Amino acid sequence: MPQRNFKRILLKLSGEALMGDQQFGIDTETVTRVAEEVKLAREAGFELCLVVGGGNIFRGLAAADQGFDRASADYMGMLATVMNALAVQNALEQQGVDTRVQSAIPMASVCEPYIRRRAMRHMERERIVIFAAGTGNPFFTTDTAAALRAAEMQCDALFKGTSVDGVYTADPKQDRTAKRYDSLSFDRVLSDNLKVMDASAVAVCRDNDIPIVVFNIRERGNLARVLAGEGVSTIVE
Numbered sequence: 001m002p003q004r005n006f007k008r009i010l011l012k013l014s015g016e017a018l019m020g021d022q023q024f025g026i027d028t029e030t031v032t033r034v035a036e037e038v039k040l041a042r043e044a045g046f047e048l049c050l051v052v053g054g055g056n057i058f059r060g061l062a063a064a065d066q067g068f069d070r071a072s073a074d075y076m077g078m079l080a081t082v083m084n085a086l087a088v089q090n091a092l093e094q095q096g097v098d099t100r101v102q103s104a105i106p107m108a109s110v111c112e113p114y115i116r117r118r119a120m121r122h123m124e125r126e127r128i129v130i131f132a133a134g135t136g137n138p139f140f141t142t143d144t145a146a147a148l149r150a151a152e153m154q155c156d157a158l159f160k161g162t163s164v165d166g167v168y169t170a171d172p173k174q175d176r177t178a179k180r181y182d183s184l185s186f187d188r189v190l191s192d193n194l195k196v197m198d199a200s201a202v203a204v205c206r207d208n209d210i211p212i213v214v215f216n217i218r219e220r221g222n223l224a225r226v227l228a229g230e231g232v233s234t235i236v237e
C-alpha cells in the first residue's frame with residue numbers, strides 16, 4: 001500500500017492477536033510486543049485508538065452453539081474484551097504510554113464508561129484510548145464496534161491487525177495458489193463475501209468513507225511499516 005495521509009487510526013486487535021502461540025487466553029509476551037508496536041506508531045506521529053476483541057477468551061456464537069442463551073453468551077464475550085483491554089492498557093502503561101480504557105458497558109470501578117466527547121478529549125491530549133465491551137449490544141462483534149468507533153472518532157482509517165498479511169482470493173493457509181489483493185472495493189468485499197470483517201462492519205466503513213487496511217500484526221515492526229507505506233497489506237476502500 002502506498003503511503004497515505006492517514007493521521008488518526010483506529011487499530012482493531014482481535015483476541016487472537018493477544019494469544020501468541022497459546023490456544024487460549026492472554027500471552028504476556030505477545031501483549032507487550034503489540035504494545036510496543038502501538039508505541040512506535042504513536043512516536044511516528046499517528047493518533048491511535050484501539051478496539052480489542054475477546055475471541056481468545058470467549059465467543060458468544062460458539063457458546064450459543066453449545067446451548068447457551070445467545071444474548072447472555074454475548075454479554076460474556078463483551079466482558080472478555082474488557083479483560084483484554086486492561087491487559088493492553090497495562091502493557092502500554094508499563095512502556096510509559098498514557099492510556100484510558102472506555103467500556104461500552106459501564107463498569108465504574110474498572111474503567112471509564114464510553115463517552116465520545118471524553119474519548120475525543122483524551123486523544124487531543126495524546127492518550128491512547130482503548131475501547132472495550134464492543135458496541136455494548138449482543139448480536140454484534142468487535143469488528144462492527146471498530147467500524148462504529150472509527151466513524152465516531154473521525155478516524156482516517158481502520159487498521160485490522162490479523163495473522164495474515166492481507167486479503168486473499170482463498171485461504172492462503174489452505175490453498176497455496178491463493179493470491180493477495182493489494183486493494184479492493186467495499187462493494188467487491190460484500191458481493192464476493194470476502195472474509196475481511198463482518199458485513200455490518202464493512203458497510204459502516206463504506207458508508208462513512210473509512211478505508212480498512214488489513215495487515216499482519218504478528219510480525220514485529222509491521223504496524224509502523226504499513227503506516228509508513230512500506231509494509232505488505234490490503235486496502236479496502
Ligand code: UDP
Nearest residue numbers: 015053054055060074077078134135141142
Ligand atoms: N460481542 C458482542 N457485541 C459486541 C462485540 C462483541 O456481543 O458489540 C461479543 C460476542 O459474543 C463476541 C465476543 O464478544 O463473540 C468477542 O468479540 P469478537 O468475537 O468480536 O472478538 P475477536 O474475534 O475480535 O477476538
